[in-house]
Amino acid sequence: MKQRTLTIGLVILFVALAVSAQFGLVDRYIQSVIMLMGVNIILSASLNIINGYMGEFSCGHAAFMCVGAYVSSILSVLLFADNPFLGAPLLPAYLSVVLFPVVALIGGGVAAVSGLLVAIPSFKTRGDYLAIITIAANYIVISAVENLEVIGGPRGFMGMKQVVRAMDSVAKLPxxxxxxxxxxxxxxxxxxxxxxxxYGKGAVAINQDEVAAEIMSINTNKIKVAAFMLSSGLAGVAGALFAHQYGYVNAQSFNILKSTECMVMVYLGGMGSLSGSVLSAVLFTLLLEVLRPLQIIKWVIVPLILILLMQFRPEGIMGNRELPDFFPWMRKFYRFK
Amino acid sequence: MSETLLEVKDLRVAYGRIEALHGVSFSVNQGEIVTLIGANGAGKTTTLTSIARLPPPEAPKVASGDILYRGESILGVPPHDVVSKLNVALVPEGRHIFGNLTVEENLTLAAYPRRKAPASEAEAAFKTVYDLFPRLAERRRQRSEQLSGGEQQMLAVGRALMSNCQFIMLDEPSMGLSPLLMQLVFKTLRQLNEEQGMTILLVEQNANMALRLAHRGYVLDTGEIIAEGSADELMDDPEVKKAYLGG
Known part of the structure; x- marks a missing residue:
């Protein structure tokens, strides 16, 4: 029963969040920060699979986020919104509530397939090549989207607010x-x-010693591809949520700077620590909001934090450990492995 | 004459434009200990990693020739299947143990090829390894990076035995070991061969020790087999004596 405490706690937290958003106890701004936090949690935790657990170096996480954002947005606008290019909604508005998660998952699925396209050529070789290939993939995706006039090109793509409105028409909920x-x-x-x-243990084995992993009969290629597809697929889901949260997407929101943010969160939290990734995503989101009044100076302070981190705590907040490793009392409520 | 287990036919392997093996041929029969001796850069390790089908950069693509195991070509077999399906284990050069895991965790991980078999098999394998190397049993809870070089080598051999292997390939197991520990490892290899009928392919620089253990041997020099024969013949061969046994 105690193992369920965490789940119950999360349910209470989520209900409290939804209720306070519903009755206007937290304003739109705080809601948007909380949503951004959620998206960042997905991004940092998913990138941690590759950069943390597997020890590879992927620098183009935002590319997969972009794929997921665009695919799910186009699909949801096609189905539930009136768009000059895509025409009248194909399905009645009440289905939007049921189908939105499906649309987000399809976005994630397409992102996972694009992740596979990047993974296959890059895993024939090892090490730095993945970094170079993923950076290239990031640029390719952005240029492709910017040059597709059908989906708005550099002007971006909108209409997702209508989808959210369609959901609102069913029930007025946040x-x-x-x-x-x-x-x-x-x-x-x-x-x-x-x-x-x-799979996860295989990924850690690859990180430690790839030759040893091979001779322990671990199918390293299969694990690498699975890890990469899961990671990019979840980035796609994050992109889908991000796009519908703002109601507007633009290719430049998924540029190399966004990928860098994802990496900062992974290294801040600790490579190979899931609770570290969640924690650092929350901290990083808050930090960016707190530093907002500094405007452009923010982009001096954030890299500075990274430099200081590498100097004084290179393993990140958590290292490769999880919260219960630091606070043993948590084990009563929650077992990680 | 017992059955031929492994046959390497005219194997040519090149790292880029530099050919490391210029047509190496040899065979290993069931139940035999065969040693491959040679100096640094002779191509011994490349031969083993090629048989284990490790991906580049450890083993480059085979340019020509063939590797037959139980009469079938294994060139298309991925490395994880060499261990789990063909039951061929490799003790790589430099041991490659997982330093941050304990001895027991390393061995447990090495039982991964047996994951579909009943748990009793893995338990039996644990017993075999701990009987062969009592030192490992003493240190089962210790992180393996804290072991001495000799103990790490025992762990590397023990790890190979945790898979369901019938054929074990060792790459310079004597490297960095004191003569006494070396003897211990070699004694264990003989024991494995005599008691369990394990077929062993041993790559060594220490020709003297290797030939004393093996039934047959091949001498590899700059990518070519220059001499072969029974261990006794090779020991008496004046050329081998001059080159590797110090007169």
Whole structure:
């Protein structure tokens, strides 16, 4: 029963969040920060699979986020919104509530397939090549989207607010807060299951010693591809949530700077620590908001924090440990592995 | 004459434009200990990693020739299947143990190829390894990076035995070991061969020790087999004596 405490706690937190958003106890701004936090949790936890657990170096996480954002946005606008290019909504508005998670998952699925396209050529070789290939993939995706006039090109793509309005027409609830919370929960749950499975352990073995992993009969290629697809797929889900939260996407929001943010969160939290990733995503989001009044100077302070981190705590906040390793009393409520 | 287990036919392997093996041929029969001796850069390790089918950069693509195991070509077999399906284990050069895991965790991980078999098999394998190397049993809870070089080598051999292997390939197991520990490891290899009928392919620089253990041997020099024969013949061969046994 005690093992369920965490789940119950999260349910209470989510309900409290939804209720306070519903009755206007927290304003729109705080809601948007909370949603951004949720998206960032998905991004950092999913990138941690590759850069943390597997020890590879992927620098283009935002590319997969972009794929997920665009695919899910186009799909949802096609189905539930009136768009000059895509025409009248294909399905009645009440289905939007049921189908939104499906649309987000399709976005994630397409992102996972694009992750596979990047993974296959890059895993023929090892090490730095993945970094170069993923950076290139990031640029390719952005240029492709910017040059597709059908989906708005550099002007971006909008209409997702109508989809949210379609959901509102069913019941007036803070839908996006709910979806982001559920998405973050789903992602962290999935990643936790993955890293404690033989796949996750195989990924850690690859990180430690790839030759040893091979001669222990671990199918390293299969694990690498699975890890990469899961990671990019979840980034796609994060992109889908991000796009519907703002109601507008633009290719430049997924540029190399966004990928860098994802990496900062992974290294801040600790490579190979899931609770570290969640924690650092929350901290990083808050930090960016707190530093907002500094405007452009923010982009001096954030890299400075990274430099200081590498100097004084190179393993990140958590190292490769989890919260219960620091606070043993938590084990009573929550077992990681 | 017993059955041929492994046959390497005219194997040519090149790192980029530099050919490391210029057509190496040899065979290992069931139940035999065969040693491959040679100096640094002779191509011994490349031969083993090629048989284990390790991916580049450890083993480059085979340019020509063939590797037959139980009469079938294994060139298309991925490395994880060499261990789990063909039951061929490799003790790599430099041991490659997982330093941050304990001895027991390393061995547990090495039982991964047996994951579909009943748990009793893995338990039996644990017993075999701990009987062969009592030192490992003493240190089962210790992180393996804290072990001495000799103990790490025992762990590397023990780890290979945790898979369901019938054929074990060792790459310079004597490297960095004191003569006494070396003897211990070699004694264990003989024991494995005599008691369990384990087929062993041993790559060594220490020709003297290797030939004393092996039934047959091959001498590899800059990518070519220059001499072969029974261990006794090779020991008496004046060329081998001059080159490797110090007169």
């Amino acid at each position: 839908w996006m807060v709910i979806w982001v919370a559920l998405g973050a929960w789903f992602s962290v749950f999935l990643i936790r299951r993955f890293v404690s499975s033989t």
